[in-house]
Amino acid sequence: MSENQPNLQRGLLPRHVQFIALAGMIGTGIFMGSSNTLNMAGPSVVVAYLIGGLLLFIVMAALGEMATVYPNSNVQNLINKAFGFQSSFIVGWLYWINWLIVTIVELIAAGSFLQYWFPSIPLWLLSVLCAAIIIGINLFQVKHYGEMEFWFASIKIITLTAFIILGALILFNILPNTTDASFSNYTAHGGFFPNGMGGMLSAFLVVMFSYGGAELIGIAVTETKDSEKVIPKIIKGTVVRVILFYILPILIICGIIPWNEVSSADSPFVQVFTLSGIPGAAHVMNFVLLTAVLSAANSGIYATSRTLYTMAQNGEAPKAFSFISKKGVPLNGIILTTSFILVGVFLAYLTPDQVIGYLMSIPGFTVLLLWISICLAQLKLRKQYAQLPAFHVKWFPYTTIFAAIALTGIFIAFIFNVQNIIGTAVCLSVLTVLIIVSFIIKKEKKDKRVSSVA
Numbered sequence: 001m002s003e004n005q006p007n008l009q010r011g012l013l014p015r016h017v018q019f020i021a022l023a024g025m026i027g028t029g030i031f032m033g034s035s036n037t038l039n040m041a042g043p044s045v046v047v048a049y050l051i052g053g054l055l056l057f058i059v060m061a062a063l064g065e066m067a068t069v070y071p072n073s074n075v076q077n078l079i080n081k082a083f084g085f086q087s088s089f090i091v092g093w094l095y096w097i098n099w100l101i102v103t104i105v106e107l108i109a110a111g112s113f114l115q116y117w118f119p120s121i122p123l124w125l126l127s128v129l130c131a132a133i134i135i136g137i138n139l140f141q142v143k144h145y146g147e148m149e150f151w152f153a154s155i156k157i158i159t160l161t162a163f164i165i166l167g168a169l170i171l172f173n174i175l176p177n178t179t180d181a182s183f184s185n186y187t188a189h190g191g192f193f194p195n196g197m198g199g200m201l202s203a204f205l206v207v208m209f210s211y212g213g214a215e216l217i218g219i220a221v222t223e224t225k226d227s228e229k230v231i232p233k234i235i236k237g238t239v240v241r242v243i244l245f246y247i248l249p250i251l252i253i254c255g256i257i258p259w260n261e262v263s264s265a266d267s268p269f270v271q272v273f274t275l276s277g278i279p280g281a282a283h284v285m286n287f288v289l290l291t292a293v294l295s296a297a298n299s300g301i302y303a304t305s306r307t308l309y310t311m312a313q314n315g316e317a318p319k320a321f322s323f324i325s326k327k328g329v330p331l332n333g334i335i336l337t338t339s340f341i342l343v344g345v346f347l348a349y350l351t352p353d354q355v356i357g358y359l360m361s362i363p364g365f366t367v368l369l370l371w372i373s374i375c376l377a378q379l380k381l382r383k384q385y386a387q388l389p390a391f392h393v394k395w396f397p398y399t400t401i402f403a404a405i406a407l408t409g410i411f412i413a414f415i416f417n418v419q420n421i422i423g424t425a426v427c428l429s430v431l432t433v434l435i436i437v438s439f440i441i442k443k444e445k446k447d448k449r450v451s452s453v454a
Contacts, residue, residue, distance in 0.1 A: 030210055030246055034253065035268050041203040042194035042259040043186045046250055051406075052207040053243040058403040059371045061393045062378035064235040068389040069381070075374065076310045082377035085445070086438040089316040091373045093434050096307045098212065098366035100337060103300030104344030105363075106293040107131050113290040116270075117283075124349035131341050134294060138301040138334055140327060149302075152295030159288040160245045163269060167252030170272075182255065189258045202417060204364075204410050210246065212367035305333035315445070365427040368411045375404040 037045040066078050073081070075095070080088035111127035118126065137148050169175035171183070186192060193200060253268045256275065262268050267289055273281040309330040311317035325331040378393065379400055393399055414420050415428070 030249065034250060035262050037203040037206045038250070038254065038259045038262045038268065040195065040206075041199040042190060042192070043251075043254045044193040044195075044200045045203050045207070046247055046254075048200050048203045048207045049210075049243070049246045049250065052204065052211050053246070055371070055403050055406055056211045056242070058393065058399050059374050059407075060235045061391075062400055062403075063374050065389060065392045066378055066381060068391050069385050074306075074310055075370070076307070076314065076316075078381070079373055079377050080314060082380040085314070085316070086442055087373070088314060089311070089438045089441065090431070090434045091370060092307060092311045092314075092316050094366045094431070095370055096304050096311075097430060098363045098370065099300045099303040099307065100340050101344070101366075102212070102363050103297050103304065103337070104341055104347075106297035106300060107134070107341065107345070109293040110290055110297065113267075113286055113293065116286045122349070124345050127345045128342075130294060130297070131338070131345065134297045134301055135334065135338055135341075137298060138305065139325075139329060139331075149295060149298055152291055152298060155288055156292045156295060157241075157245070159285070159292075160249060163272070163285075164248045164252060166278075167249070167256060167272060171252060171255045185255050185258050189260050194259065201410075201413060204414070206364065208364045208367050208410070211242070212363055212370075301334060301337060304337040305330045308333035308336065316441075362423045362426055365411070365414065365423060368407050368414075369431075372404055372407045372411070375400050375407070379404070 034045075037048070041048060063075070063078075067073065070078060070081065076088050076092045079091050107127045107130050108123065110130040111123045111125075114126040114130070115121065115123060166175070182188075195202075249269070253262065253272060256272050257268065263271060267285075269289065270282050270285050273285040308317055308321040309324075312319055312322035321330065321333050321336070323330065323332050379397055382396065415424050417424075
């Protein structure tokens, strides 16, 4: 890299980083994906979110511990330290693909929310307009992106809080409404586990998709002031908030609408507000959902461009992606992501009714592989620490081993689930290609070293 070339800027404040992680996690997974998980598992999906939340906490604690020991090292740097070039190459590209698909899903979801008001405009066109806005935001300096994401995420959090309060008032019959809200809805329609344990387990893929995004903290660490002090505090607060913002809304939705009456056509949140009878509430909620998924897409553009930048620095991606604009933005990474977003929007043009469902299953796989890699990296690197940091994983190595085994078990279960056949085929095909390419590049690097010595 040229000495005169700009670097990534440390323009992110603690509140920016905390809300970036929240923004990445609170998006389509909860606002749209909750209808899918409820249809799969009924009220028992709460158990899936609780177990997923526990695994999330262990993974995030492991990431925070390593970020404290190795300041200014993001997720890929840590995996590289633990397992070398090939593992970092595979995980890095998988993570880029993960966030690319997440971004496409969020933008298509944004288009679907706009169709609530503009039903005659095609989904693909509305998605393109949303993409143009989000890409424009990411071309500014990172501090402006962080500020925008802070306010985007604030709207989501305020709305979820209002939804929880309003839903509780309806559920306890304090607020007049037109619903059949009752605590009996948790068990009256086939029981708490209406589709058995299999139904709950099948919902895990969307649950993992939903929680994916927490590791954005590990990407943003290189642009955060005082990261070694800030990151552990952020992790502790983020995990608790996200679990609350998933589990309480799901409990309220199940209490107000019988799980088997939740429609996949609209967000369950809009359905609840519509049933509440409050004038204009559904329109307000739809606006909030729109800002929510735009926020998650905003995080996606950030994650993909920074991932490419790090890989380019490590020799895992073409050097062109290490180029930084005068505003401190990895411009070429954003351009590549934009081109693939247009491909995703074209899929929305071809299959507007199925595209979100098809795409949403794939990031669940990649999130699982990334989280497993974080756990294994911590297991490997812990013995190399010069000193154990104040913030560290409790009951090591048992907690980390538990998380790694549980995540691996979930991953294997998904592979052999016929309902996930499209996502499985895509994920395993991509993984196979990346493994083969990693061997090719490793051999080329080895040959270059040998020739240079000769």
